[in-house]
Amino acid sequence: MKSRLIAAFLIAAAAPALAQQPPAPMPVVPAQIAALRDAALQDNFAWDITEGLTTEVGPRLDGTPAEARAREWAVAKLRALGFSNVRVENFTITNWTRGAEDAEILAPFPQRLVVAALGNSASTGPSGITGEVVGFDTLGDLQAAPDSAVRGKIVFVSHAMPRTQDGSGYGYFGGPRRQGPTVASQKGALAIVIRSIGTDYHRNPHAGVQTFGTGVKPIPAGALSLPDAEQLQRILKRRKPVTMHLTLVSQSGPAPSGNVIAELPGRDPKLPPILVGGHLDSWDLGTGAIDDASGIAIATAAAKRIMDAGRPLRTIRVVWFGSEEMGLFGGLDYQKRHGSEPHYAMAESDFGAGKIWKVNTKLGKDRDAEARLLQAALAPLGIVPGKMDDADGSDIGPMIEAGAPGVGLSQDGTYYFDLHHTPDDTLDKIDLGDLRQNVAAWTAMLAVLSGGIEPEPKRKLRR
Amino acid sequence: MKSRLIAAFLIAAAAPALAQQPPAPMPVVPAQIAALRDAALQDNFAWDITEGLTTEVGPRLDGTPAEARAREWAVAKLRALGFSNVRVENFTITNWTRGAEDAEILAPFPQRLVVAALGNSASTGPSGITGEVVGFDTLGDLQAAPDSAVRGKIVFVSHAMPRTQDGSGYGYFGGPRRQGPTVASQKGALAIVIRSIGTDYHRNPHAGVQTFGTGVKPIPAGALSLPDAEQLQRILKRRKPVTMHLTLVSQSGPAPSGNVIAELPGRDPKLPPILVGGHLDSWDLGTGAIDDASGIAIATAAAKRIMDAGRPLRTIRVVWFGSEEMGLFGGLDYQKRHGSEPHYAMAESDFGAGKIWKVNTKLGKDRDAEARLLQAALAPLGIVPGKMDDADGSDIGPMIEAGAPGVGLSQDGTYYFDLHHTPDDTLDKIDLGDLRQNVAAWTAMLAVLSGGIEPEPKRKLRR
Numbered sequence: 064m065k066s067r068l069i070a071a072f073l074i075a076a077a078a079p080a081l082a083q084q085p086p087a088p089m090p091v092v093p094a095q096i097a098a099l100r101d102a103a104l105q106d107n108f109a110w111d112i113t114e115g116l117t118t119e120v121g122p123r124l125d126g127t128p129a130e131a132r133a134r135e136w137a138v139a140k141l142r143a144l145g146f147s148n149v150r151v152e153n154f155t156i157t158n159w160t161r162g163a164e165d166a167e168i169l170a171p172f173p174q175r176l177v178v179a180a181l182g183n184s185a186s187t188g189p190s191g192i193t194g195e196v197v198g199f200d201t202l203g204d205l206q207a208a209p210d211s212a213v214r215g216k217i218v219f220v221s222h223a224m225p226r227t228q229d230g231s232g233y234g235y236f237g238g239p240r241r242q243g244p245t246v247a248s249q250k251g252a253l254a255i256v257i258r259s260i261g262t263d264y265h266r267n268p269h270a271g272v273q274t275f276g277t278g279v280k281p282i283p284a285g286a287l288s289l290p291d292a293e294q295l296q297r298i299l300k301r302r303k304p305v306t307m308h309l310t311l312v313s314q315s316g317p318a319p320s321g322n323v324i325a326e327l328p329g330r331d332p333k334l335p336p337i338l339v340g341g342h343l344d345s346w347d348l349g350t351g352a353i354d355d356a357s358g359i360a361i362a363t364a365a366a367k368r369i370m371d372a373g374r375p376l377r378t379i380r381v382v383w384f385g386s387e388e389m390g391l392f393g394g395l396d397y398q399k400r401h402g403s404e405p406h407y408a409m410a411e412s413d414f415g416a417g418k419i420w421k422v423n424t425k426l427g428k429d430r431d432a433e434a435r436l437l438q439a440a441l442a443p444l445g446i447v448p449g450k451m452d453d454a455d456g457s458d459i460g461p462m463i464e465a466g467a468p469g470v471g472l473s474q475d476g477t478y479y480f481d482l483h484h485t486p487d488d489t490l491d492k493i494d495l496g497d498l499r500q501n502v503a504a505w506t507a508m509l510a511v512l513s514g515g516i517e518p519e520p521k522r523k524l525r526r
Numbered sequence: 527m528k529s530r531l532i533a534a535f536l537i538a539a540a541a542p543a544l545a546q547q548p549p550a551p552m553p554v555v556p557a558q559i560a561a562l563r564d565a566a567l568q569d570n571f572a573w574d575i576t577e578g579l580t581t582e583v584g585p586r587l588d589g590t591p592a593e594a595r596a597r598e599w600a601v602a603k604l605r606a607l608g609f610s611n612v613r614v615e616n617f618t619i620t621n622w623t624r625g626a627e628d629a630e631i632l633a634p635f636p637q638r639l640v641v642a643a644l645g646n647s648a649s650t651g652p653s654g655i656t657g658e659v660v661g662f663d664t665l666g667d668l669q670a671a672p673d674s675a676v677r678g679k680i681v682f683v684s685h686a687m688p689r690t691q692d693g694s695g696y697g698y699f700g701g702p703r704r705q706g707p708t709v710a711s712q713k714g715a716l717a718i719v720i721r722s723i724g725t726d727y728h729r730n731p732h733a734g735v736q737t738f739g740t741g742v743k744p745i746p747a748g749a750l751s752l753p754d755a756e757q758l759q760r761i762l763k764r765r766k767p768v769t770m771h772l773t774l775v776s777q778s779g780p781a782p783s784g785n786v787i788a789e790l791p792g793r794d795p796k797l798p799p800i801l802v803g804g805h806l807d808s809w810d811l812g813t814g815a816i817d818d819a820s821g822i823a824i825a826t827a828a829a830k831r832i833m834d835a836g837r838p839l840r841t842i843r844v845v846w847f848g849s850e851e852m853g854l855f856g857g858l859d860y861q862k863r864h865g866s867e868p869h870y871a872m873a874e875s876d877f878g879a880g881k882i883w884k885v886n887t888k889l890g891k892d893r894d895a896e897a898r899l900l901q902a903a904l905a906p907l908g909i910v911p912g913k914m915d916d917a918d919g920s921d922i923g924p925m926i927e928a929g930a931p932g933v934g935l936s937q938d939g940t941y942y943f944d945l946h947h948t949p950d951d952t953l954d955k956i957d958l959g960d961l962r963q964n965v966a967a968w969t970a971m972l973a974v975l976s977g978g979i980e981p982e983p984k985r986k987l988r989r
Contacts, residue, residue, distance in 0.1 A: 118635065120637075294584075487728050490756075490760075
């Protein structure tokens with residue numbers, strides 16, 4: 064054993080000599096940036112914003128009076144924090160709101176299941192509809208089924224999403240929610256219920272938007288919680304006809320929404336601003352704590368910390384987007400108004416309140432040194448350097464696609480889809496330590512991108 | 527380091543010599559008992575019963591048609607398993623069933639909270655009631671409050687129960703549910719909502735029974751989920767008047783219930799039977815998987831395993847009690863009918879499906895050897911020998927109190943109150959390995975108490 068161990072040590076020691084190239088030298092992180100980052104690990108601004116918005120407004124679905132109250136709350140809070148040019152940019156959306164909801168198995172084993180309508184579901188009306196349930200294991204199975212197997216029935220798709228750190232399953236496994244209702248309608252289904260696009264086993268369905276294809280007749284579309292979806296699977300496995308009474312009441316119409324914008328003016332107002340933000344609206348079932356009160360709180364707390372440190376060279380623009388959930392309406396309105404103006408960088412926090420574990424950038428080839436400095440500034444927070452030609456975000460996504468420079472601070476999403484769009488998205492799910500790590504990362508990012516922070520003249524005099 | 531280590535070993539080795547008495551010799555576990563116990567670690571009967579009852583009946587609240595379907599299911603299942611004398615002992619209860627429920631904060635921060643009525647709550651009627659909320663941290667604070675602080679208001683009590691392995695917090699910290707409504711009514715409250723008696727942070731309230739004191743006017747009484755209770759606390763902390771609209775619809779009336787009883791006849795039918803069981807009814811919000819499908823499944827699977835091994839000396843009587851949740855009605859009916867008949871022992875499984883971690887017995891002084899054999903038979907399953915003058919159970923509790931011999935196989939309750947009486951009490955929460963450990967323990971217990979199992983004459987001939 065001993066001689067084997069020694070051999071292993073010798074091999075390990077020899078490894079660097081075998082590497083083909085020396086590693087690129089790491090940039091030295093300026094002391095100001097490191098100090099701002101480390102001080103942010105004691106941040107309270109982000110918690111204060113998250114706690115305040117989720118308590119004093121609560122759920123704030125797109126285009127509702129609650130979202131309007133959230134805008135009022137936002138304007139007051141951003142002004143109180145000392146931001147400049149605080150304003151609302153209004154726009155109109157077609158909103159959608161839920162009413163009474165129920166799913167009841169009538170036969171062979173009478174019992175109620177927990178269901179929530181998906182966004183843009185047709186309404187069953189208060190008396191509901193009754194139909195035979197036909198089950199499919201995947202969206203592909205539904206697509207492959209003959210119309211005759213589906214016509215007049217309530218379709219059930221049980222496709223299960225796995226748990227991942229980067230949330231990458233949401234695209235593929237979200238298919239039953241995004242395409243399922245359209246496919247079912249095209250085949251003549253009476254309605255559709257899906258297994259929630261989620262990873263938890265609580266009786267809390269996951270809401271989420273879906274949009275019927277052009278010319279496709281809207282049908283009632285709902286999501287069962289995972290325990291209920293698996294119950295329905297077990298019932299279907301008994302191979303007796305299954306009848307369900309489904310009530311999904313909803314209404315829809317034109318409604319006001321808006322983006323709330325605030326600024327920390329830079330020393331050189333002619334330079335393109337750095338845009339940071341998240342979205343103000345939330346799904347209606349929870350209080351939108353991790354989606355996305357914490358996101359706007361993280362971005363705003365970081366900007367506030369820069370404000371309190373002095374004046375950045377570049378303007379930092381904070382945007383609390385409206386009506387993200389129902390179709391990125393806030394991001395699209397911002398793009399329509401401001402998309403042609405240059406931005407120095409854009410970053411959005413909208414993947415919960417878990418620790419940041421990776422940083423991707425897409426700042427352009429000529430800004431590699433800046434990207435590497437950002438990587439070095441973030442590494443002490445346990446953040447892995449990622450790609451340098453990639454960034455994303457929900458509201459800012461279309462603008463990044465269109466060429467705007469971006470930074471993606473990726474949060475750990477291992478538990479995100481336990482809570483996403485459910486009643487369980489509430490304040491108690493947020494870990495203060497994780498939230499502070501986010502603020503520290505965002506503060507470091509802003510410090511790197513800001514062009515340097517100088518003490519305010521007034522403050523200088525006081526010292 | 528080395529010499530210190532050696533010294534530590536020497537001290538450890540010397541420890542037994544320092545003990546004041548030699549330990550009592552451990553009983554040798556007969557091979558038949560050990561073999562039955564170990565084979566039960568591969569049991570499928572308990573899973574089959576739990577899966578079947580929760581799927582094919584689902585929720586089965588006391589005195590409802592669902593509980594009646596559960597009795598039919600039970601009779602068919604117990605007969606199919608080969609039990610004898612399968613029968614229902616009918617009785618009548620006053621049942622209580624819930625209708626529409628909602629709690630909405632109207633001011634200062636409009637939003638809906640998740641609420642469920644407690645058993646025997648008065649009905650608000652479908653249009654609900656509106657009142658100012660007055661909050662108390664504990665039941666004691668409510669008791670100490672002057673009537674004038676409570677009269678005409680909606681009382682909120684936020685008393686929080688800690689997580690424990692033995693579930694011992696449920697007595698003390700369950701006070702707000704059991705006594706809160708009566709105290710609030712006596713002080714003239716319009717209604718009461720409590721923080722759920724639970725330990726999880728999901729938007730799933732914990733139901734549970736409460737009974738208004740004699741002469742006390744029933745008022746609407748509900749439980750908020752923990753996230754909602756903490757939200758209400760945060761709102762109250764803002765020190766603005768809080769107005770709530772509360773809807774808790776319910777109805778009550780006489781309804782049929784019953785105990786389902788089955789037997790594995792012993793070789794000597796004149797000997798007192800061993801009673802094992804759990805309760806068939808469940809709260810309405812979940813499918814009663816851990817409360818108490820798994821309990822009846824564990825007790826019944828163990829009896830079935832004895833049946834398949836041969837014929838015990840003593841009769842094993844399996845009882846699936848009805849209407850436990852609303853007031854131990856099944857246990858009291860059994861006591862009325864059979865309480866004066868001698869029983870060799872009673873044991874009930876009604877604390878979830880977590881691993882058994884301790885065994886208590888109350889078999890009487892003259893049966894110490896039997897109790898010690900039971901301890902020795904269970905120890906290999908990781909079960910700690912507990913008290914020898916203590917046993918409990920819900921339905922059997924009054925009979926144990928009255929002197930019937932009992933065995934208490936204590937399940938690990940660390941996570942029990944995450945699920946107890948909530949919508950989350952569903953099949954997916956049960957761990958098959960834990961369930962099988964329970965069956966192994968119950969099988970070992972029955973093997974010890976049975977007086978010996980002999981092969982059936984028929985089977986003997988076949989061999």
